[in-house]
Amino acid sequence: MIKVRVLDRQEAKAGPRQATDALDLARRLPRIVIEARRIAATAAHGIHGRRQxxxxxxxxxxxxxxxxxxxxxxxxxxxxxxxxxxxxxxxxEAAHTIWLWIDRSASMGFSSSLALAPKVERALVLGLALADVLVRGGERVGLMGLSNPAATRAIVDKLAEALAADRAPQDLPPAMPLPPLTEAVLIGDFLSPATKVREAIERIAARGARGHLVLVVDPVEETFPFEGQAVLADLEGPDTLRVGDAGSFRAMYLERMAAHREALRDACARRGWTLTIHRTDRPASEALLTLARRIADRGGAGVGPVLAAGG
Structure with a gap:
């Protein structure tokens, strides 16, 4: 049975504080790093180079x-x-450069009872595990706006330290046009207006960089399984919306979400980028497998098809 609580107005106001707790990386990062390494290790034996x-x-x-x-x-x-x-x-073995960006804004702190982890934890685990896999394959990995590309075996620790030191995370990647023959991997929920996400992609790809958008979603965000009266709270601001009949509101919500998703898909297609949708009720290894294959299929990285499952 799905457990979804209907918030009263006072609880709704507490939503942003609850999200902030979920985004407290100081105590979460050690566990996230261990999980990222574990998931990357399941894929290690399937990694091979470019075969060129x-x-x-x-x-x-x-x-x-x-x-x-x-x-x-x-x-x-x-x-x-x-x-x-x-x-x-x-x-x-000519190294390729992959730039990561991981969303740690307030909306990423959301987690329902159906999820295996908050969106921000899943995004961090996926991003760090991908970095480990790519470096094992001979690539260089950096964090957009936070750290220069490196091919060190300690890449997970290096990126985790850079993330922990960043006290002002943004909900969109920095305006950082990347050179040709590099790739960007952007991981987040991308609930910002689709026009702003498209502008961010256009800026990054302006010089010819290829890329991948990874959409991390909670299962509740996909299905909206609410009934009766509900109060929806904006985790990034003070606004709330009281819904008299959540069941009737569901159809409009799902239509809006579908339109937003289609706009993101179109923004990626305009630049030849890929779009991966990952639900937090699924293992992180599934998204890692998909993303590693897509990077390898583009011919841009030394990581080949990752054959191990798990996580």
């Missing part, structure tokens, strides 16, 4: 020696097994 020949250390394949090539490229051990000469090719 080039400079690097990792062995990829043998191929037949071509006359005219330097003789020192021949792998004599492999060639001794055959009547032909073979060359050992190494996998291309």
């Amino acid at each position: 020949a080039g400079p690097g250390e990792a062995f990829w394949q043998f191929r037949a020696f071509t006359p005219g090539e330097p003789a020192n490229r021949i792998d004599w051990r492999r060639s001794a097994r055959d009547d032909r000469h073979y060359v050992r090719e190494r996998e291309w």
